[in-house]
Amino acid sequence: xxxxxxxxxxxxxxxxxxxxxxxxxxxQARAGATYSGVRCAFLELAEPSIPDGIxxxxxxxxxxxxxxxxxxSAGRHVATDIPAEVAKAQANFPATSIQxxxxxxxxxxxxxxxxxxxxxxxRD
Amino acid sequence: xxxxxxxxxxxxxxxxxxxxxxxxxxxQARAGATYSGVRCAFLELAEPSIPDGIxxxxxxxxxxxxxxxxxxSAGRHVATDIPAEVAKAQANFPATSIQxxxxxxxxxxxxxxxxxxxxxxxRD
Numbered sequence: 001x002x003x004x005x006x007x008x009x010x011x012x013x014x015x016x017x018x019x020x021x022x023x024x025x026x027x028q029a030r031a032g033a034t035y036s037g038v039r040c041a042f043l044e045l046a047e048p049s050i051p052d053g054i055x056x057x058x059x060x061x062x063x064x065x066x067x068x069x070x071x072x073s074a075g076r077h078v079a080t081d082i083p084a085e086v087a088k089a090q091a092n093f094p095a096t097s098i099q100x101x102x103x104x105x106x107x108x109x110x111x112x113x114x115x116x117x118x119x120x121x122x123r124d
Numbered sequence: 125x126x127x128x129x130x131x132x133x134x135x136x137x138x139x140x141x142x143x144x145x146x147x148x149x150x151x152q153a154r155a156g157a158t159y160s161g162v163r164c165a166f167l168e169l170a171e172p173s174i175p176d177g178i179x180x181x182x183x184x185x186x187x188x189x190x191x192x193x194x195x196x197s198a199g200r201h202v203a204t205d206i207p208a209e210v211a212k213a214q215a216n217f218p219a220t221s222i223q224x225x226x227x228x229x230x231x232x233x234x235x236x237x238x239x240x241x242x243x244x245x246x247r248d
């Protein structure tokens with residue numbers, strides 16, 4: 001059983017964190033056959049933390065957790081902080097496969113999404 | 125003549141700003157028929173600023189500029205700061221149409237990109 005964990009930075013603005021939770025819900029609605037669940041976690045400033053989020057996935061029955069960094073650039077958070085938090089969780093749950101997917105900004109498809117987004121607005 | 129201006133936050137890390145510049149170059153390679161150019165600008169911490177970036181688009185011959193916020197959530201930067209910078213530029217160049225596209229995180233297509241990204245990693 002595979003669960004997707006979207007990891008965002010976390011914000012002091014409750015609405016921004018709420019946006020991420022809503023996004024996880026929308027992903028859940030589309031993830032159907034591939035993921036039995038989609039959850040979210042935050043690096044800081046919001047709950048759950050990454051280790052807590054991973055523990056929730058496992059409590060939900062995950063044998064495999066895919067951590068997807070919802071970040072646009074490969075800064076310290078993506079390069080160091082998220083892997084460190086994931087490593088902590090992995091040490092607590094050695095039987096679970098926990099993998100970190102490439103961060104969102106690295107996805108090839110983002111380019112097409114951006115062009116599409118720009119086109120929409122220029123047709124107003 | 126339409127030019128796309130990707131607006132990122134800007135970072136103290138030179139590599140992050142370089143990633144945005146590279147992204148603009150990749151978009152340029154794909155934007156072909158729709159945009160005669162793709163440039164980038166930064167809200168803070170890097171150059172060019174948004175007004176300078178818009179001025180560069182116009183110097184390049186743009187009669188229409190589409191500003192695309194490279195942001196994942198609708199915080200103060202997207203809601204207030206970018207529109208304020210664009211309004212300043214618009215006042216300086218009243219003959220140019222300057223439109224702000226919805227920020228990247230709002231794009232429907234981002235969901236599919238995320239699922240695709242997660243799938244790639246879980247096939248390792």
